[in-house]
Amino acid sequence: MTTEKYESYYVPDQSHWPIVGAVALFLIAIGAGSYVANLDTGEGIGGWVLLAGIAMVIYMVFGWFSNVIDESMAGKYSAQMDNSFRQGMSWFIFSEVMFFAAFFGALLYARVFSVPWLGGAGNNLETMQVLWPEFLAAWPLTKTPDGTTTEAMGWGGLPLYNTILLLTSSFTAHFAHVALEQNKRGTLKIWLGITVLLGLAFLVLQVEEYIHAYSSMGLTLASGIYGNTFFLLTGFHGMHVTLGTIMLIVMFCRVYKGHFTPDNHFAFQAASWYWHFVDVVWVMLFVFVYIL
Amino acid sequence: MTTATDTLDHHDDDHHDHKMTGIKRWLYTTNHKDIGTLYLWFSFIMLLTGGAMAMVIRAELFQPGLQIVEPDFFNQMTTVHGLIMVFGAIMPAFTGLANWMLPMMIGAPDMALPRLNNWSFWILPFAFSILLASLFMESGGPNFGWTFYAPLSTTYSNGSTAFFVFAVHIMGISSIMGAINIVVTIMNLRAPGMTYMKMPLFVWTFFITAYLLIAVMPVLAGTVTMVLTDTYFGTSFFNAAGGGDPVMFQHIFWFFGHPEVYIMILPAFGIVSTIIPAFARKQLFGYSSMVYATSSIAFLSFIVWAHHMFTTGMPLAGELFFMYCTMLIAVPTGVKVFNWVATMWQGSMTFETPMLFSVAFVILFTIGGFSGLMLAMTPVDFQYHDTYFVVAHFHYVLVTGSLFSIYAGAYYWLPKWTGHMYSEKLGKWHFWCSIISVNLLFFPMHFLGLAGMPRRIPDYALQFADFNKWVSIGGFAFGLSQLIFLVLVIKCIKGGEKAPAKPWDGAEGLEWEVPSPAPYHTFSTPPEIK
Numbered sequence A: 001m002t003t004e005k006y007e008s009y010y011v012p013d014q015s016h017w018p019i020v021g022a023v024a025l026f027l028i029a030i031g032a033g034s035y036v037a038n039l040d041t042g043e044g045i046g047g048w049v050l051l052a053g054i055a056m057v058i059y060m061v062f063g064w065f066s067n068v069i070d071e072s073m074a075g076k077y078s079a080q081m082d083n084s085f086r087q088g089m090s091w092f093i094f095s096e097v098m099f100f101a102a103f104f105g106a107l108l109y110a111r112v113f114s115v116p117w118l119g120g121a122g123n124n125l126e127t128m129q130v131l132w133p134e135f136l137a138a139w140p141l142t143k144t145p146d147g148t149t150t151e152a153m154g155w156g157g158l159p160l161y162n163t164i165l166l167l168t169s170s171f172t173a174h175f176a177h178v179a180l181e182q183n184k185r186g187t188l189k190i191w192l193g194i195t196v197l198l199g200l201a202f203l204v205l206q207v208e209e210y211i212h213a214y215s216s217m218g219l220t221l222a223s224g225i226y227g228n229t230f231f232l233l234t235g236f237h238g239m240h241v242t243l244g245t246i247m248l249i250v251m252f253c254r255v256y257k258g259h260f261t262p263d264n265h266f267a268f269q270a271a272s273w274y275w276h277f278v279d280v281v282w283v284m285l286f287v288f289v290y291i292l
Numbered sequence B: 001m002t003t004a005t006d007t008l009d010h011h012d013d014d015h016h017d018h019k020m021t022g023i024k025r026w027l028y029t030t031n032h033k034d035i036g037t038l039y040l041w042f043s044f045i046m047l048l049t050g051g052a053m054a055m056v057i058r059a060e061l062f063q064p065g066l067q068i069v070e071p072d073f074f075n076q077m078t079t080v081h082g083l084i085m086v087f088g089a090i091m092p093a094f095t096g097l098a099n100w101m102l103p104m105m106i107g108a109p110d111m112a113l114p115r116l117n118n119w120s121f122w123i124l125p126f127a128f129s130i131l132l133a134s135l136f137m138e139s140g141g142p143n144f145g146w147t148f149y150a151p152l153s154t155t156y157s158n159g160s161t162a163f164f165v166f167a168v169h170i171m172g173i174s175s176i177m178g179a180i181n182i183v184v185t186i187m188n189l190r191a192p193g194m195t196y197m198k199m200p201l202f203v204w205t206f207f208i209t210a211y212l213l214i215a216v217m218p219v220l221a222g223t224v225t226m227v228l229t230d231t232y233f234g235t236s237f238f239n240a241a242g243g244g245d246p247v248m249f250q251h252i253f254w255f256f257g258h259p260e261v262y263i264m265i266l267p268a269f270g271i272v273s274t275i276i277p278a279f280a281r282k283q284l285f286g287y288s289s290m291v292y293a294t295s296s297i298a299f300l301s302f303i304v305w306a307h308h309m310f311t312t313g314m315p316l317a318g319e320l321f322f323m324y325c326t327m328l329i330a331v332p333t334g335v336k337v338f339n340w341v342a343t344m345w346q347g348s349m350t351f352e353t354p355m356l357f358s359v360a361f362v363i364l365f366t367i368g369g370f371s372g373l374m375l376a377m378t379p380v381d382f383q384y385h386d387t388y389f390v391v392a393h394f395h396y397v398l399v400t401g402s403l404f405s406i407y408a409g410a411y412y413w414l415p416k417w418t419g420h421m422y423s424e425k426l427g428k429w430h431f432w433c434s435i436i437s438v439n440l441l442f443f444p445m446h447f448l449g450l451a452g453m454p455r456r457i458p459d460y461a462l463q464f465a466d467f468n469k470w471v472s473i474g475g476f477a478f479g480l481s482q483l484i485f486l487v488l489v490i491k492c493i494k495g496g497e498k499a500p501a502k503p504w505d506g507a508e509g510l511e512w513e514v515p516s517p518a519p520y521h522t523f524s525t526p527p528e529i530k
Helices: A017-037 A046-073 A079-118 A125-131 A158-181 A185-217 A224-256 A266-291 B022-028 B032-060 B071-106 B114-134 B161-188 B201-232 B246-263 B266-280 B287-303 B316-328 B330-344 B353-376 B378-384 B388-418 B424-450 B462-494
Strands: none
Touching (some): A017 B022, A017 B161, A079 A125, A079 B161, A158 A185, B071 B161, B071 B201, B071 B266, B201 B287, B266 B287, B266 B388, B287 B316, B353 B388, B353 B424
């Protein structure tokens, strides 16, 4: 037997959190479904069901994670368990990468194929002359074939500031991690606090940019493929930054409560990985949505 | 392949050996065997539900003309039948098998993330209740085919599209979390000494399938999100008037969709590669070539998606590229079929029900593979596209392929799950009724398709009447035959001859070294693998 060499792998007891989470997702799906389906009339209670579902998810995450934290603090987790968490988080981030890949794919397809083809490229000249002879293929597509016009968002100003903010925050997150590994708790708190502030500042500027786009540029979600890809890519990225910031705030609170040691800080590591991931996505966005 | 060398100790883990009883046991469970059971029962219920819809389709098509359902309801039936069979029957059945068997095969105490495992399962019934409930809405359920091509799912869709979209989101979340759990379990929880190339092939195929799932389910989520915004928020991803392209939908969908079809067949390869050696009483021929072939198929699945769209008017270079890449898949698949046949060659074969289904799998899946090769040829596909030939092709690979492999696996491991031998007589009845009716059901569809009968229509020209009559009769017979399996499983759970730890004398693997039924917690300390 190899019992001596082998730490036992912790298999948790029955837990009621997953089923709470399942009901929560159910409420979110039917709430969002009926909210969206009645968007034009504004009737129904879909929005409230959606909010109830979201509240329930938050409740579930609190309960579930506090169980996990308690177990971890009680020393029930082996190094192997830690490894499971790490690998699980890595593959989760990979799945997020593929989610963004779908939207980047749509952006590249529109730029490389559909817009030029609509303008008559390849063997599509006749199609263009029959459908929209006036159409001019260009990117950013400021005038769609059916005549919706908009302005393009430049890369200077707010987007550039946001790039600087987010890139800096990736470094500060790394410094915080280094400080944690060297057990310098004071430095850790400072760097982590700065990271959170940078994340919040990014979000504020992002909202500012959206307001500007909607109110004075006529750039909306519905203004053709340029506005579609712009808002879906930056919007989903913004949601991920929001989630990442919340994760970092939770880490900040846990650091204040004295959690984490130089060797054992999976949650911190995961939040930091996630933060680097949203940063990389932003760099891709900045290049492909704003600059090019 | 692998043998455990120590004596195994199977006492329940002391700190969590109490089993809750009643409904709470199933709602709160973190046990991989309980969750596997839930997945398997859920998928069987979904199989019967989706099957009932297929019966509606075949009843309508029994003779030409419109007689039983409205065309719009017919479209809802084909759509929901497809969605349920893909996401509700085949995929959860494989996940159920993975949950039950993977930890036992690699000597792990459980899945790596047991609570997440519970969540992955329990969101599925909710997702499917939303999908099924949408059929009863005023506007009717989704009616655009399981592939939900734009603009059918956007501009021309009915009021239930939002529910369809969110239901698919939940199914995707379930699959991604299930797949992450499988990958982490295999990477991290193998018993000491079990190197990657000592893993049973079953484990290998689920490992690779899980990677495919993590890579493509998020793309499906992106696709349905774009459908949602196009339908309700005025975007024009799939609308040329706004600079988008309906064909772009097909590209993004099939980038998910093609790996998806391998998600539904690679685990089948693993199951059959486990069962054939057991009943041929020989080692699997070419283990490592099987591993490499599976990996090659998984890789190729990412660069063949546009063979579903040869008729959309792609540039010629694209059509050639996708045609040749698709044909390349025949090479690793041929390696596999060769290895299965070579494993049986000169073996001391017996034909218990698992083996019958496995041999049928090899033959009938190969037929589906060959019709796939025919469809891969661009110029020829112009004729077959969207005809019953395609329907015949993917039902041969999904029903006589995936579903038969699931049956084979279920028969093979039922003694381990229940502790009782199933009734071999009923099993043989199930097999022979199924194999005759399934060929009556799907084989004539090849002829219908070659003669030009389009898929997804409630009515057809008179010259197709005779074949359709036989197809429908085959369909009803196949549907009824599946009830034999239900009776057999219930009888097997309730009682029957006691099963020994290893009921099949050629079987190999760690799961046969624990008693039958397998104890609630298997390896609290991992066995050593030499």
